[in-house]
Amino acid sequence: MTVEPAEPIGLSEHQRDAWHLARDFAQNEIAPHAREWNRDHHVPVEVFRKLGELGLLGLTIPERYGGPGLDATSLALVTEELARADAGTSVAVAVQNGLVASPILRAGTDAQKDEWLPRLASGEVFGCYALTEPDAGSDTASLRTRAEATDDGWSVTGSKMWITNGGVAEVFVIFARTGGEGARGISAMLSTKADGLTVGHEIPKLGLHTSSTVELAFDGLRVPREGLLGAEGEGLKLALATLDGGRITVAAQAVGIARAALDLAVSYAGERQAFGGPIARFQGVHFPVAEIAAKIDAARLLTLHAAGLRDAGRPHGAAGAKAKLFASSVAVQAADVCVQTLGGYGYSAEYDAERYYRDAKITEIYEGTSEIQRMVIARDLFGAAAR
Numbered sequence: 001m002t003v004e005p006a007e008p009i010g011l012s013e014h015q016r017d018a019w020h021l022a023r024d025f026a027q028n029e030i031a032p033h034a035r036e037w038n039r040d041h042h043v044p045v046e047v048f049r050k051l052g053e054l055g056l057l058g059l060t061i062p063e064r065y066g067g068p069g070l071d072a073t074s075l076a077l078v079t080e081e082l083a084r085a086d087a088g089t090s091v092a093v094a095v096q097n098g099l100v101a102s103p104i105l106r107a108g109t110d111a112q113k114d115e116w117l118p119r120l121a122s123g124e125v126f127g128c129y130a131l132t133e134p135d136a137g138s139d140t141a142s143l144r145t146r147a148e149a150t151d152d153g154w155s156v157t158g159s160k161m162w163i164t165n166g167g168v169a170e171v172f173v174i175f176a177r178t179g180g181e182g183a184r185g186i187s188a189m190l191s192t193k194a195d196g197l198t199v200g201h202e203i204p205k206l207g208l209h210t211s212s213t214v215e216l217a218f219d220g221l222r223v224p225r226e227g228l229l230g231a232e233g234e235g236l237k238l239a240l241a242t243l244d245g246g247r248i249t250v251a252a253q254a255v256g257i258a259r260a261a262l263d264l265a266v267s268y269a270g271e272r273q274a275f276g277g278p279i280a281r282f283q284g285v286h287f288p289v290a291e292i293a294a295k296i297d298a299a300r301l302l303t304l305h306a307a308g309l310r311d312a313g314r315p316h317g318a319a320g321a322k323a324k325l326f327a328s329s330v331a332v333q334a335a336d337v338c339v340q341t342l343g344g345y346g347y348s349a350e351y352d353a354e355r356y357y358r359d360a361k362i363t364e365i366y367e368g369t370s371e372i373q374r375m376v377i378a379r380d381l382f383g384a385a386a387r
């Protein structure tokens, strides 16, 4: 049994079509395999490519570059549906759009856009976003990957940690230090898989087993001058502006995981018998599930509100942070309620509850931890006094 949410008010035909296409594809082609793929740690590249064929991979890439040219609201709706079926698959799409195509669109040269956007839209290539390092996560301005100037560009040395899609990527958005210490010394670059770039093995992790997460090592990776993405020294600004949009998709992912957990809790409670009837007749079962249902609706509204602000070209950094902070917490709570509602079966790998429990947690960590979202929100409230 699934609890379909009411259609958001005011969707355009394009947004509704993308949403329904993603929902049908996710329920028919992803959900039936998600448990097995996660158990086997299978990264379903074949599904990512199918999403490319359907126009769902590079959703926000404009039509002139081969994408459907949809907006952040469509991306949020699609991400939610994919995450409801499998969180790892949804993050591959979120990274392709939000963290790779988005900075190329924002700061890329015409040549960079022509070279990469059509291939990212179709699924011919996958991209990754390499900001975090083993010793620099929340404190991005302290990153140490070094790009030394050469006659025709840069030679990059250093390493990156936790890079989503890294194991399947052919284009790498890399943030490296071309100048001195601090934020202004950082530049963004585009690189292909070339000599001097080593992709590490898949990092074993708590959940998201269908998502590739690797370490990258750079040892004299040559990036030509044309590989610079945006202006020299403007890399961190680009990285943070990119995350402003990315956080909305993580919030949507959290809503999707939470909805999957709610669906399972409701359907299980209707079937599980105890004390002479289904456990769905106990108030002790109703209340946590009812509370989560209300919170999921609120998380969804916050997410679509932030996406709507982005689509309207209005500031959306704090709204995205609020959506991610709230929705990620709701996902963790919903997964907990789901496991509890299923009792011992909730703890079993034969059911999906434990997968939701493991997958939900990441939404409180990546693209800025919950503590960092609170900082973003506080800075919006307090302005310079918060710095």
Ligand SMILES: Cc1cc2nc3c(=O)[nH]c(=O)nc-3n(C[C@H](O)[C@H](O)[C@H](O)COP(=O)(O)OP(=O)(O)OC[C@H]3O[C@@H](n4cnc5c(N)ncnc54)[C@H](O)[C@@H]3O)c2cc1C
Pocket: 095, 128, 129, 130, 131, 132, 135, 136, 137, 138, 139, 161, 162, 163, 164, 165, 205, 208, 213, 362, 365, 366, 367, 368, 369, 370, 371, 372
């Ligand atoms: C599965 C996965 C996929 C990822 N994908 C990518 C990717 O594709 N690209 C990429 O670049 N990165 C990626 N990341 C990295 C992710 O964004 C970072 O892990 C995250 O930003 C936190 O950084 P950190 O792990 O270094 O933790 P730290 O920054 O070391 O933080 C540790 C703890 O300290 C807290 N903390 C830190 N600073 C403050 C502060 N000022 N105030 C209060 N608390 C603070 C944090 O909230 C956290 O609880 C991924 C991570 C994971 C686990």
